[in-house]
Amino acid sequence: MNPVLQLKEVTGGYSLKKPVLHGLSINVNPGEMVGLIGLNGAGKSTTIKHVLGLLKQHKGEILINGHTLESKPMDYRASYAYVPENPLMYDELTVQEHLELTAMAYDIDKKTYTNRVEYLVDEFQMRDKLTKFSAHLSKGMRQKMMIMSAFLVQPSLYIIDEPFLGLDPLGIRSLLDLMVKMKEAGASILMSSHILSTIEQYCDKLVVLHEGHVIASGELNDIQLASGLDNPSLEDAFYALVKDGFKR
Numbered sequence: 001m002n003p004v005l006q007l008k009e010v011t012g013g014y015s016l017k018k019p020v021l022h023g024l025s026i027n028v029n030p031g032e033m034v035g036l037i038g039l040n041g042a043g044k045s046t047t048i049k050h051v052l053g054l055l056k057q058h059k060g061e062i063l064i065n066g067h068t069l070e071s072k073p074m075d076y077r078a079s080y081a082y083v084p085e086n087p088l089m090y091d092e093l094t095v096q097e098h099l100e101l102t103a104m105a106y107d108i109d110k111k112t113y114t115n116r117v118e119y120l121v122d123e124f125q126m127r128d129k130l131t132k133f134s135a136h137l138s139k140g141m142r143q144k145m146m147i148m149s150a151f152l153v154q155p156s157l158y159i160i161d162e163p164f165l166g167l168d169p170l171g172i173r174s175l176l177d178l179m180v181k182m183k184e185a186g187a188s189i190l191m192s193s194h195i196l197s198t199i200e201q202y203c204d205k206l207v208v209l210h211e212g213h214v215i216a217s218g219e220l221n222d223i224q225l226a227s228g229l230d231n232p233s234l235e236d237a238f239y240a241l242v243k244d245g246f247k248r
């Protein structure tokens with residue numbers, strides 16, 4: 001099975017002199033949800049910025065569906081949808097106009113658009129917000145708006161950065177249900193979060209980042225083994241792995 005997303009020995013960051021990521025290798029296969037976990041400053045968002053093509057790696061390679069951003073920029077960008085940690089929206093556009101803009105950008109036909117939006121507005125309880133300007137939405141509603149835009153596209157890869165913080169419990173449940181549904185339909189998901197209980201419950205694989213290094217990866221069982229503890233929760237395994245820092 002060819003991975004949808006492949007990071008091969010990626011070293012990168014914001015300046016050549018001071019890399020933040022050191023030789024990262026991560027694979028996300030079709031139908032797989034991978035959780036990226038790490039302390040504040042471990043490099044999760046920086047990893048995501050590299051995958052999005054917002055930062056250029058110093059060494060290594062990043063492939064989506066076998067293409068690098070340089071070799072096939074249109075295909076690369078069309079293959080993923082991104083839900084950012086902080087909603088990025090045009091204040092002067094309504095919710096509906098944002099969704100229509102996304103549909104235009106990804107060339108989604110009218111019938112598909114209508115079917116998907118009908119489902120999403122009910123799922124996220126946003127039907128009565130469609131005509132509201134995004135500047136007038138609450139933080140959680142703005143987050144839901146970003147999530148609906150991503151799920152409207154139904155790409156092969158979802159990149160989701162710390163999605164749960166602004167959402168109410170119903171919104172969290174809807175998002176998780178939708179992620180499971182997309183995964184079962186074959187999509188891949190790379191998600192970063194500090195909510196380890198949710199990551200433990202939903203992710204097929206985990207990547208533990210610490211100071212820009214992958215210090216453990218694989219299924220829950222692999223992370224538990226790496227921690228050296230006897231059948232720990234993910235939280236306990238994670239704490240054991242990162243508590244003394246990482247010496248190389």
Ligand SMILES: Nc1ncnc2c1ncn2[C@@H]1O[C@H](COP(=O)(O)OP(=O)(O)OP(=O)(O)O)[C@@H](O)[C@H]1O
Nearest residue numbers: 013014015020038039040041042043044045046047
């Ligand atoms: N724009 C930037 N310019 C320079 N350094 C940055 C920039 N953004 C982040 N960094 C640095 O890169 C390192 C990794 O930060 P990153 O934001 O990737 O961490 P994170 O794991 O996403 O953390 P958090 O859980 O707090 O969101 C940190 O040392 C941070 O100071």
